[in-house]
Amino acid sequence: MGVTYTYPLYRRADEAVLRRAELEVSRQRSIYRELEETILLELQSAHQDIINRQQAMRLAIRRREASKLRLESTAAFYKVGEISLDLYLRAQRTYAEAIRDEKSAVTNLKLAQAYWKFTQGIINLVDEDDMELESESSFPAEPEKLKIEPQKQAPPELREALPNDQK
Numbered sequence: 001m002g003v004t005y006t007y008p009l010y011r012r013a014d015e016a017v018l019r020r021a022e023l024e025v026s027r028q029r030s031i032y033r034e035l036e037e038t039i040l041l042e043l044q045s046a047h048q049d050i051i052n053r054q055q056a057m058r059l060a061i062r063r064r065e066a067s068k069l070r071l072e073s074t075a076a077f078y079k080v081g082e083i084s085l086d087l088y089l090r091a092q093r094t095y096a097e098a099i100r101d102e103k104s105a106v107t108n109l110k111l112a113q114a115y116w117k118f119t120q121g122i123i124n125l126v127d128e129d130d131m132e133l134e135s136e137s138s139f140p141a142e143p144e145k146l147k148i149e150p151q152k153q154a155p156p157e158l159r160e161a162l163p164n165d166q167k
Contacts, residue, residue: 042119043116046118047116049112053111056108057106059105060098060101060104061102064095064101070094074087074091
């Protein structure tokens, strides 16, 4: 009284194919999860970069405004002869550097915004139409040109350093 069970040997190949397909699906799912994590990390990084660049731009705007006030007050003191030409020129240089830094901060923000759109898949290439600044800014199109008339004569300590036509 025995029971016999016959199992065809040719089914092992079918099971092997099925097992390989299951392993391939599992491998593709893990690749998909890894890709999702990479995309999420890039999106978070791009978003944080925009926040950092906005803060840098606001700081650059405040620095430019402060250096403009300093330049105006320095110019007023220079007009009445209370400070030297060196201090006045230093204030002008600081203002020019602040304008340069502000423009650089705006450019960096635009690049961060373009990268954000790129990571979202909105743009494939950087396009000028997509490069509009997407934040509030008091950035002037052209910096104001201060009209300050210098003294008729340079201070005595600087006369020796100036060329003859400017003394």
